[in-house]
Amino acid sequence: MTDDDGRTPRRALVALAATLAIQVYTSLAATATAVLAPVIGPAFGVSPKLVGVFVGLVYAGSMAASLAAGGLIGRFGAIRVSQGCVLLCAAGLVALPLAAPWPFALAAAALAAVVVGLGYGPITPASSQVLARTAPPSRMALTFSIKQTGVPAGAALAGAVLPALALATDWRVALATVAGTGAAVALAAQRVRADFDHERDRSRRVSLRESFGLLRQVFADRALAELTLLSFFYSATQVSLTSFLVAYLAEQLGRPLVVAGAALSIATLAGVGGRILWGHVADRTRSPRAVLAILGIGAGLCSLATAAWPVDASVWPLFVVLALFGASAIGWNGVMLADVARLSPPGRAGAITGATSFVTFAGVVCGPSVFSLLAATAGSYRAGFVAIGLGSLLSALAFAARSRASPKSRG
Numbered sequence: 503m504t505d506d507d508g509r510t511p512r513r514a515l516v517a518l519a520a521t522l523a524i525q526v527y528t529s530l531a532a533t534a535t536a537v538l539a540p541v542i543g544p545a546f547g548v549s550p551k552l553v554g555v556f557v558g559l560v561y562a563g564s565m566a567a568s569l570a571a572g573g574l575i576g577r578f579g580a581i582r583v584s585q586g587c588v589l590l591c592a593a594g595l596v597a598l599p600l601a602a603p604w605p606f607a608l609a610a611a612a613l614a615a616v617v618v619g620l621g622y623g624p625i626t627p628a629s630s631q632v633l634a635r636t637a638p639p640s641r642m643a644l645t646f647s648i649k650q651t652g653v654p655a656g657a658a659l660a661g662a663v664l665p666a667l668a669l670a671t672d673w674r675v676a677l678a679t680v681a682g683t684g685a686a687v688a689l690a691a692q693r694v695r696a697d698f699d700h701e702r703d704r705s706r707r708v709s710l711r712e713s714f715g716l717l718r719q720v721f722a723d724r725a726l727a728e729l730t731l732l733s734f735f736y737s738a739t740q741v742s743l744t745s746f747l748v749a750y751l752a753e754q755l756g757r758p759l760v761v762a763g764a765a766l767s768i769a770t771l772a773g774v775g776g777r778i779l780w781g782h783v784a785d786r787t788r789s790p791r792a793v794l795a796i797l798g799i800g801a802g803l804c805s806l807a808t809a810a811w812p813v814d815a816s817v818w819p820l821f822v823v824l825a826l827f828g829a830s831a832i833g834w835n836g837v838m839l840a841d842v843a844r845l846s847p848p849g850r851a852g853a854i855t856g857a858t859s860f861v862t863f864a865g866v867v868c869g870p871s872v873f874s875l876l877a878a879t880a881g882s883y884r885a886g887f888v889a890i891g892l893g894s895l896l897s898a899l900a901f902a903a904r905s906r907a908s909p910k911s912r913g
């Protein structure tokens with residue numbers, strides 16, 4: 503069985519498997535330093551709490567690279583770009599242990615963070631370019647959502663494997679192992695490159711003018727602009743949830759650290775399941791924008807409920823709220839990416855996704871910063887959860903209202 507444009511089931515499955523493996527690896531690499539912060543920090547003479555600065559630099563690099571992704575994909579092909587990104591992530595991780603003993607080690611560590619970010623940023627645009635050409639239209643949102651499970655899966659893999667590996671050997675060995683795995687992933691991707699990169703144009707140039715022109719193109723299209731702005735608020739909510747939940751439960755609600763960690767695991771696993779579930783629902787209902795609006799409203803309400811949770815209340819109902827919080831706040835982006843690909847001009851899904859990802863990563867950078875500022879000013883994490891809850895809720899309501907008013911916006 504095949505479609506007119508060559509969307510065979512086998513080709514679609516190979517494309518999904520390849521892009522998922524690459525996504526898992528780059529997420530693992532981007533999370534590795536945060537997971538190993540307690541042992542990396544002392545090697546550089548800084549507090550592990552400053553890992554947030556490193557993570558911010560990773561995503562700043564991702565912002566810049568995602569904007570340039572369209573031109574790179576057009577010139578070299580989506581799989582070749584993905585291979586290069588995997589190797590950049592590996593190089594950034596290798597640079598950290600090499601930098602630790604030398605003068606200006608912190609500056610070198612900052613540069614390593616940016617290098618990891620440069621590798622992480624174009625992965626989503628590159629995979630969108632491949633999946634937009636291979637995924638069955640009737641299962642587009644589900645396909646993108648399954649691929650996006652690679653983000654929490656990579657983070658979960660980092661948390662499960664790297665601390666134990668660092669304790670058994672050394673943090674430098676742990677990072678070197680991740681880097682070596684990256685080399686293997688990049689080499690394995692070569693097997694599918696000829697099939698998925700045949701439309702590349704080596705005469706195409708990569709320029710700042712083209713990159714910023716893509717941003718203008720996105721914001722000139724009402725439906726794409728609405729999705730892009732929505733992704734800013736949703737990504738801010740998602741990363742704030744995963745960044746501050748454990749600290750909030752342990753420091754403010756007085757829960758044991760193991761309970762706080764379990765709560766984060768529940769929210770993250772619910773997010774993985776949510777990505778698959780919401781992708782399926784969006785395909786079945788053919789209303790991806792309605793699904794996105796509902797998810798934002800749900801995430802906003804759950805965030806407000808989390809902020810208002812009494813100190814002496816039972817933890818079990820809170821686990822239920824956090825499962826719903828994770829399923830909505832983490833489960834949205836596969837549906838969004840599929841809709842961006844649907845609205846993109848033919849053959850331009852990667853470039854348009856790169857421009858939207860620039861704004862998405864801006865939410866990732868800004869969200870935790872605003873959360874931290876509010877929490878510090880108010881002396882309570884509750885203020886941060888109220889802020890991201892209102893941001894998610896109000897942006898979702900505005901998105902729903904504008905989607906009803908625009909025929910093009912309907913799924």
